Amino acid sequence: MEKLRYERPIINKIKAGVPDKYGMQPKIPVKSEIDGIPVKEIVEKYGSPVFVISEKTLRETFQKANRAFQSRYPKVQFAWSYKTNYLDAVCRLYHDEGSWAEVVSGFEYDKALSNGVPGNKIIFNGPDKTDEDLKKAIENGSFIHVDHFDELYSLIRISQNTTPKAKVAIRVNMDTGIYPKWDRFGFNYENGEAWNAINRIMLAENLELVGLHTHIGTYMMTANAYAVAASKLAELAVRTNKKFNHSIKYIDMGGGFASKNTLKGAYLPGKDTCPSFDDYADAITSALINSEIAPDQLPTLFLETGRALIDDAGYLIGSVLANKRLSNARRAKILDIGVNILFTSFWYEHEVYPAQESSQQTEDTTLYGPLCMNIDVIRESIQFPTLKKGDLVVIPRVGAYNMTQWMQFITYRPNVVLIDQNKKMHLIRKQESLKVFKEQELVPEFLLNEKPLKA
């Protein structure tokens, strides 16, 4: 017989059972399956922890966003923000939905090409484009979004020896009523820099000004900021048309829509406070349609939404490693999910659900990760039932940024699994192994002795 686990008893005020003035405590929700597949089965096959992507949720969310804009504006084009999640399978699902690629580095640019995206459907953003990157982007007919004057001068120089003409847009930053302002990327609207950049591009023989771009921030909780930004870009388009008789082909509103996760310190859950795709679409399209741009010259509206499209489609499954009492008798649990793979736990109060029926009694609990680091806290404080060692938990809404910003620290990054619409599981990124790291490392000859440990 297996020996039962013993924990020293403590006296604790019970918070479940007795109704308070809001009624009974809600039942603890259990998340025992994802898209019809038992969580237990996923872990048996792919281990713990493991990331899961739902094709169904990914596509449904995209279609909802696309519908919100298509129904309000004649020409809309989404471009998938690679840095939000650049697993090839994920990118290809968005491309299959009609999304172009939005990239911010040479690495991402090459990844988009390798996923079969034609050069003329890649938007190239970011402050760090090498001369080779720029040359390649010009030759492939990609849209180059200029970030600063040094990049503009490089482009003018490089474009003298390349064909075809470089298709360029400028990134514009501006006061949208949101502070602190994001003014480190692109050219400022208010101080005239953006207008200056436009004039220089219009005079450069081998550059064609095709668009105006902005990305006003991330997790924007108010749609109105987008209305302000769209009006300012529209004003620049009108002014360009007046002076140069040149019409701007597209206005790119970037990304930044909030997902339903709850920010740390927020008073209400994100589900209740974040604007819907319809709210954002209404603000942006109203500003463009009501601007001074002539109706027959309305630019295509580009969107680079990342977080709000993918967050809901991602789950992280983990297991309980240990139960603990802290020195003040506070309940703590150690999970096999650390901040190295759940980077967003620095910003969000992630929801965490048991994956199997558990006791209805909850206790204020701290959830720690497995790293030997004090900052490895997944939730500082959560009302949580007591789970046993080995019990599984599910963290929803982790699709954005975690699978690109994750860090390799003292252990391997885990498997990522896609559940397709026919409830079939596919491994889309393998857990790392010692081999992966050995391949990257070199040991100098003089350290390659057979017996490295001195006697």
Ligand SMILES: *Cc1c(COP(=O)(O)O)cnc(C)c1O
């Ligand atoms: C990061 C980024 C995006 C995506 O932002 P989200 O907040 O994930 O929607 C879009 N455009 C640019 C230029 C970015 O840097």
